Amino acid sequence: MTVLVFWLFFVAFVSAFAAQVARRVQLIATAPYTFSFDDLGFRVNRFLVDVVFQARTIRERPFAGIAHAFVFWGFVAFGGYTLTEFLLGLGIVDLTHTAWFAAYRVVLTPFAVAVLGGILFLLIRRAFVRPVGLGTKVSIESIVIALFIATLMITYLLTFRLEEGTMAERVNWWIHMLVILAFLALIPASKHFHLVLSPITVFLKSPELGNLPNLDFEKEQVGLETVKDLGSKSVLDAFTCVECGRCQVNCPAWGAGKELNPKTIILQTQEALLAGVHDRKLGEVYSEKVLWQCTTCGACENQCPVGIEHLPVLIGSRRGLVSNGDAPDYLGAMYNNLERRSNIWGLGYDQRTKFVQSAALETFDPAKHDVLVWLGCAGSFDADFQKSLRSLFAILRAKDVRFGVLSKERCNGDPAKRTGNEYMFQELANGNIEDLKAAGAKKILTSCPHCVKTIGNDYRKFGYEVEVVHTSVYVEALTRSAESSAKASAGREPRETVTFHDPCYLGRYAGKVDEPRNLLTRFGADIVEPERNRDNPYCCGAGGGLLFADKEEEPGSRISDVRFKQLQATGANTVVTACPFCSIMLKGAQASAQADTQFVDLMTYVNGKLQPRV
Amino acid sequence: MILVIAEQRDGKLNRATWETIVGAQQLAKVSGAPITVLVPGAHAAGVGAELAAAQVAEVLTVEHAALEPYTPDGFTAVLQAVMGQLSPTQVLLPHTYQTRDFAPKLAARLDRALVTDVTAIKTVGSDTAFVRPMFQGKLTADVVPQGPGPHFITFQIGAYRVDQVTKGTGAATVRALDVAVDAATIRQKPDAPFQQARQAVDLSQAERIVSVGRGIKEQTNIALAQQLAEALGAEIAASRPICDAGWLPMERQVGSSGQTVAPKLYLALGISGAIQHLVGMKGANTVVAINKDPDAPIFEIADYGIVGDLFEIVPAMIAALKQ
Numbered sequence: 001m002t003v004l005v006f007w008l009f010f011v012a013f014v015s016a017f018a019a020q021v022a023r024r025v026q027l028i029a030t031a032p033y034t035f036s037f038d039d040l041g042f043r044v045n046r047f048l049v050d051v052v053f054q055a056r057t058i059r060e061r062p063f064a065g066i067a068h069a070f071v072f073w074g075f076v077a078f079g080g081y082t083l084t085e086f087l088l089g090l091g092i093v094d095l096t097h098t099a100w101f102a103a104y105r106v107v108l109t110p111f112a113v114a115v116l117g118g119i120l121f122l123l124i125r126r127a128f129v130r131p132v133g134l135g136t137k138v139s140i141e142s143i144v145i146a147l148f149i150a151t152l153m154i155t156y157l158l159t160f161r162l163e164e165g166t167m168a169e170r171v172n173w174w175i176h177m178l179v180i181l182a183f184l185a186l187i188p189a190s191k192h193f194h195l196v197l198s199p200i201t202v203f204l205k206s207p208e209l210g211n212l213p214n215l216d217f218e219k220e221q222v223g224l225e226t227v228k229d230l231g232s233k234s235v236l237d238a239f240t241c242v243e244c245g246r247c248q249v250n251c252p253a254w255g256a257g258k259e260l261n262p263k264t265i266i267l268q269t270q271e272a273l274l275a276g277v278h279d280r281k282l283g284e285v286y287s288e289k290v291l292w293q294c295t296t297c298g299a300c301e302n303q304c305p306v307g308i309e310h311l312p313v314l315i316g317s318r319r320g321l322v323s324n325g326d327a328p329d330y331l332g333a334m335y336n337n338l339e340r341r342s343n344i345w346g347l348g349y350d351q352r353t354k355f356v357q358s359a360a361l362e363t364f365d366p367a368k369h370d371v372l373v374w375l376g377c378a379g380s381f382d383a384d385f386q387k388s389l390r391s392l393f394a395i396l397r398a399k400d401v402r403f404g405v406l407s408k409e410r411c412n413g414d415p416a417k418r419t420g421n422e423y424m425f426q427e428l429a430n431g432n433i434e435d436l437k438a439a440g441a442k443k444i445l446t447s448c449p450h451c452v453k454t455i456g457n458d459y460r461k462f463g464y465e466v467e468v469v470h471t472s473v474y475v476e477a478l479t480r481s482a483e484s485s486a487k488a489s490a491g492r493e494p495r496e497t498v499t500f501h502d503p504c505y506l507g508r509y510a511g512k513v514d515e516p517r518n519l520l521t522r523f524g525a526d527i528v529e530p531e532r533n534r535d536n537p538y539c540c541g542a543g544g545g546l547l548f549a550d551k552e553e554e555p556g557s558r559i560s561d562v563r564f565k566q567l568q569a570t571g572a573n574t575v576v577t578a579c580p581f582c583s584i585m586l587k588g589a590q591a592s593a594q595a596d597t598q599f600v601d602l603m604t605y606v607n608g609k610l611q612p613r614v
Numbered sequence: 615m616i617l618v619i620a621e622q623r624d625g626k627l628n629r630a631t632w633e634t635i636v637g638a639q640q641l642a643k644v645s646g647a648p649i650t651v652l653v654p655g656a657h658a659a660g661v662g663a664e665l666a667a668a669q670v671a672e673v674l675t676v677e678h679a680a681l682e683p684y685t686p687d688g689f690t691a692v693l694q695a696v697m698g699q700l701s702p703t704q705v706l707l708p709h710t711y712q713t714r715d716f717a718p719k720l721a722a723r724l725d726r727a728l729v730t731d732v733t734a735i736k737t738v739g740s741d742t743a744f745v746r747p748m749f750q751g752k753l754t755a756d757v758v759p760q761g762p763g764p765h766f767i768t769f770q771i772g773a774y775r776v777d778q779v780t781k782g783t784g785a786a787t788v789r790a791l792d793v794a795v796d797a798a799t800i801r802q803k804p805d806a807p808f809q810q811a812r813q814a815v816d817l818s819q820a821e822r823i824v825s826v827g828r829g830i831k832e833q834t835n836i837a838l839a840q841q842l843a844e845a846l847g848a849e850i851a852a853s854r855p856i857c858d859a860g861w862l863p864m865e866r867q868v869g870s871s872g873q874t875v876a877p878k879l880y881l882a883l884g885i886s887g888a889i890q891h892l893v894g895m896k897g898a899n900t901v902v903a904i905n906k907d908p909d910a911p912i913f914e915i916a917d918y919g920i921v922g923d924l925f926e927i928v929p930a931m932i933a934a935l936k937q
Contacts (some may be wrong), residue, residue: 330871340750345893382889383911547890550871584890591828591888592858 003091006177010090013181020188021196024239027273034213034231034312035204042207051199056305060246060536064125067118071149074115075195077108081156082180089177108156116153119146133245133263141190148183152176194242194306201240202307204233209298209509210311210453214461215319215422223319223420227285228278230269230313237308238270247300247310252539252563253293257556260293262300262310269313282317283326291317292328295559296418296544297504299536315544318420330548331419338424342410342431343377344547349408352380356405359386359393364404366440371403371474374446374455377411378580384587385580388447391607392471398610399478403445406435414450417458419545426462429454433464447471447603449505449579450543456510470506472578472602476515479522479606498525498605499572501563501586502537503579511535516578516602523609528570538563542581564589568597578602616641617702617764618651619693620665621710623684625657627664629776630708635668636774637767638706640735644742647703650674652791654692655681662788669782676791685802688795689716690723695793697724702764709768721766727759728766733773746770815849815865822848822879825868825895826856829884829905829924833861839883842928845935851875853891869894883924887912904928 037043050056054072058065084101087093095101123146125131127138155176162169187193215221224230230238247262248254254261265286272285283291291314300310321327327335337346352375364372373392378385396403413428432455436444444466446452456468500516507513513534520527532538541547541559564586567575575597577583583599590597600608618638621628631651638649648671653662658675666673676696680688693716697705707713709731721728734745736756743756744767759765817823824843830836836856843850850866857867868875869891876897883904885891892915895901903916904924913919920927 345889345896347893347896378889383892383914384886384888387909548870584888587888588854588890591853591855591886594828594855594859 003089006089006091009178009181010086013185016185017188020185023274024188024193028232028235028239031228031230031232031235034233036206037204039207043203046205046207047199047203050202050305050307054305056303060250060303064122067121067125070114070118071122074111074118074153077111078152078156080104081108085173085177105159109160112153112156116150116157119149119153122146123150131245133249135243135245139191139243141186145183145186145190145192148179151179152183155179191241191243194240197236197240198242198306201236204236205307205309208457209302210296210315211309212312212315212417212458214426217423217426222323223321223422224282224313224316225320225324226278226282227269227272227280229282229316229320230273231316233309234269234313234316235273237313238266238273240306241266241270241308242306243267244305246303246305247308250299250303250536252295252297252299252541252559255538256541256559256562258293258554258559259287260290262314265290265310265313266308283321286317288321288326291321292549293546293554294544295504295539295541295546297537297539298508299504299539302508303536315418315420319422320420322420322422327419327421328549330550331421331545334415334545334548335421335424338411338416338428342428343381344411344415345377345381347381352409355380355386359390361393362404363407364439364441366442369402369404371401371443371445371469372436372439372441373403373405374412374444374448374451374468375405375409376446376448376451376580378448378584379446380409382580382584385447385583385601388580388583388601388603391601391604392447392475394607395475395478395603395610401478406439408435412451412454413458414454415545415547417454418543425458429459429462433459433462436466437464441466444468445471445474447578447580447601449503449510450581453505453509470510470512470515470578472506472516472519473512475603475606476519479519479610495524495526496574497528497572498574498576498600499528499530499567499570500533500576500578501530501540501567501582502533502535503577503582504537504539504543506578507533507535507537516576519602519606520576523606525576525605528572530570531566538566540579540582540585542585547581547584558589560585560589561592564593564595564597568593568595574598574600576600576602576605615671615700615702616645616647616649617700617705618649618670619705619707619713620651620653620661621708621712622653622655622658622661625660627661628708628710630710630769630771631665632668632776632779633771633774634706634708634769635665635670636776636778637732637735637769639669639780640774641704641706641742644735644737645703648672650700650702651786652676652696654678654689655684659788659790663785666785666788667781668786669780670786673786673788674791675788676793678793678795678797680795680797680800683804683807684712685800685804686716686719687800687802688797690720691795691799692793693720694723695795696791697764699791699793705764705766707766707768709770713768717766717768724764726764726766727761728768729757729759730768731770732757732767733770815863817849817851817866817868817873817875817877820849820851820875820877822846822881823851823868823875823877823895823898824848824881824883825851825853825885826862826883827853827885827891827905828855829886830856830861831884833859835925836861838925838928841932842881842883842935845932846879846881848877848879848881853885853888882912882916883928885912886910887915 054069057068084095088096126142155172158172162172245263251262268285294314334344337344379389410428410431413425416425452468452470540563587599616638618634620631642649651665651670651673653675656677658677662673662675678692680692729744732744732746736743736745738756741758743758745754745756748755824839826839840850851868852862852866856862857864870893874894878899880895880898880901887910901916902918903912904920904927906923908921
């Protein structure tokens with residue numbers, strides 16, 4: 001009789017679970033296929049680090065992260081116990097009187113205590129501390145789930161106290177089992193579905209941050225226009241979201257008071273999918289305005305503990321808008337510049353030639369030169385950034401590095417790619433690849449982190465492989481010898497306090513955080529770190545085409561103003577930058593703030609210390 | 615005969631017409647042909663009298679119901695009739711939006727050559743060639759129009775300077791021309807013309823601009839720049855920090871997130887020359903920069919650079935201008 005009743009409960013709850021899961025699986029299965037499994041080694045490693053060891057969960061929020069890890073490890077540990085009790089309840093087999101089960105229960109006890117402690121901590125945090133990332137309203141459902149988990153652990157621990165066969169023991173057992181079943185039925189429609197999906201999502205997440213496969217124009221691909229265009233990985237992401245809000249609190253646009261909230265984007269995807277509005281335009285689902293507020297800094301995607309990729313959705317939707325001619329006016333002007341003059345400024349190429357001549361640069365020849373220096377739009381035209389390049393050339397010449405430049409360059413295409421103008425990106429990329437191949441470049445050196453990402457990663461999707469090194473990395477290795485350190489310290493100059501602003505495309509995308517710091521400390525600087533640094537910097541506001549955006553159109557503050565204040569708060573009077581666009585944005589913010597803060601590019605700083613003082 | 619087709623609206627002459635007359639006078643030097651100016655549209659008489667000051671053989675006006683309001687069909691029909699009466703060898707037009715609208719249609723209707731956006735006239739052997747940009751200005755081509763006349767030539771705005779026009783000793787005769795055109799052949803029915811809401815201050819049309827940067831230091835010092843602007847008859851503009859601080863309204867900001875300007879004179883006071891500012895003023899003819907930092911990027915593009923204290927230099931300039 002008991003077995004029959006248990007079966008009834010079991011079938012009812014498991015069907016409820018299965019029906020909800022089936023609906024979501026179907027949505028994933030019918031979406032355009034975008035799963036990939038390349039670089040398995042990397043994926044396995046990340047699975048171990050981020051799922052098994054919970055690194056990404058713990059990293060940003062150590063206390064909540066460890067509490068979560070306790071609950072997670074406890075869940076895994078309890079798997080066998082739950083199975084055994086279900087086999088008993090369903091009348092299949094009774095393994096509860098075996099020796100190994102007794103031992104297993106003992107082993108589980110510390111886990112149960114850890115889970116209980118962890119979940120109570122998380123419950124208090126959610127109900128009373130209420131961090132902003134978790135949303136403004138307390139989620140009743142999360143409270144219920146937390147109480148469920150606590151109940152499971154308490155009922156488990158009570159089994160050691162209650163005599164088998166007594167009424168109390170039976171009630172305790174039924175509570176435990178029914179809570180598990182109710183929990184199961186609640187999971188799919190809640191953020192707790194991440195329990196099931198996140199290990200899969202983390203495994204399927206692209207090894208490359210901000211991975212945007214090329215559009216195939218032969219197949220008439222135009223980007224994401226409506227809900228049904230969202231790829232299977234994006235649909236999976238939408239159901240995996242655990243609503244922790246790491247993406248939100250790390251988003252520079254959200255931080256500056258703009259409307260963009262990456263978490264909202266994912267939840268809006270989920271809502272649209274479940275509502276079945278497959279033909280709804282993504283510009284309406286998310287709002288066009290919001291889509292143009294993303295700097296593509298990658299913080300959301302990089303901080304996400306459950307493997308969600310925000311950028312393919314944000315930039316994919318931009319592609320859909322651009323394909324329909326719905327880009328903001330300021331981008332129209334920039335696209336015009338790219339189309340006519342192949343650079344973002346719309347300046348004539350004679351100006352690049354003038355700089356190349358005045359800096360006495362040779363045209364790259366693989367027989368004569370070790371590296372090709374890629375100037376980029378800033379290096380070619382921005383007189384201010386050209387000072388940094390002249391410093392770089394001085395360092396390279398002092399170290400006898402033989403280098404040359406291309407006789408002409410187009411913009412690498414980053415602003416076109418990141419704003420969704422894929423056609424223009426491919427035009428620029430194909431032209432550059434042709435030139436780079438013809439020049440025989442094997443190693444490219446550039447001071448622009450956007451060029452590093454685009455030429456190094458995005459060009460690979462055209463089958464073009466080349467080593468691209470940021471100057472901070474190259475010069476760090478170049479000046480590593482004892483001789484230069486000795487020379488630097490022999491100067492006995494007083495050490496200088498500086499702060500370093502990590503460019504998103506260097507620190508976060510390329511993961512190069514130690515090289516610039518090594519350079520600075522080697523050459524007499526004491527670094528005070530700003531809020532948001534290393535591989536999770538706060539964006540300067542230039543990325544994703546926003547260098548050209550009007551302030552007038554936007555709510556909130558400028559992202560650059562917010563970042564400048566963070567840098568100012570370090571107390572250091574010198575800010576070192578390593579990206580021309582960060583430099584432009586932050587200098588603009590500094591000028592507007594009427595502040596005295598000095599900016600120096602990393603190469604200029606290093607060269608200044610290498611030059612003998614007169 | 616060289617025929618210049620003037621452009622006017624409601625009796626107000628488009629000044630690019632004067633530039634086209636300069637082009638016609640250059641062409642006449644080579645061919646010796648007389649120049650006739652045709653003013654089409656309502657209120658043509660007044661404009662005709664104005665243009666009669668130029669050294670030309672004759673000014674003709676043509677007013678016809680088919681010309682008002684402007685339609686490409688109406689203009690083509692009237693001008694086709696005019697070509698029949700006058701049989702010019704060349705027809706010169708300013709390369710305005712209106713010309714771009716009807717000139718190709720007119721040339722195609724008559725099956726005659728059309729050379730657009732011409733920047734100069736050149737003699738190549740025994741031929742007269744018209745110089746025009748190609749491939750977004752990357753190349754220039756010398757075009758010798760082929761086939762029977764009239765050849766249609768449109769001149770880029772700014773190809774000639776208005777002040778180079780040769781004035782006649784007396785006013786040329788102004789004569790009204792009659793044409794017979796069936797207005798019923800006009801297929802277009804234009805709506806009332808409208809102008810997109812422009813910013814209150816349109817710096818893009820300013821001939822002279824005094825632009826202020828952070829080197830001005832205090833809001834009260836803006837007055838000094840304003841005095842200089844008044845003395846020069848210039849508009850005042852600024853770089854981003856000045857507008858951010860509210861010292862000048864946002865609509866006076868020049869740069870990639872402000873207005874794009876192309877004045878004849880751009881005087882940059884205490885502007886360092888961040889690239890975002892430079893791209894907004896790269897079209898300026900002559901850039902004069904005053905900055906105390908000799909390494910300021912603005913000097914890279916300035917035609918005249920003064921390294922020094924603007925608070926000494928500007929008052930001296932104002933005093934000199936007032937003399």
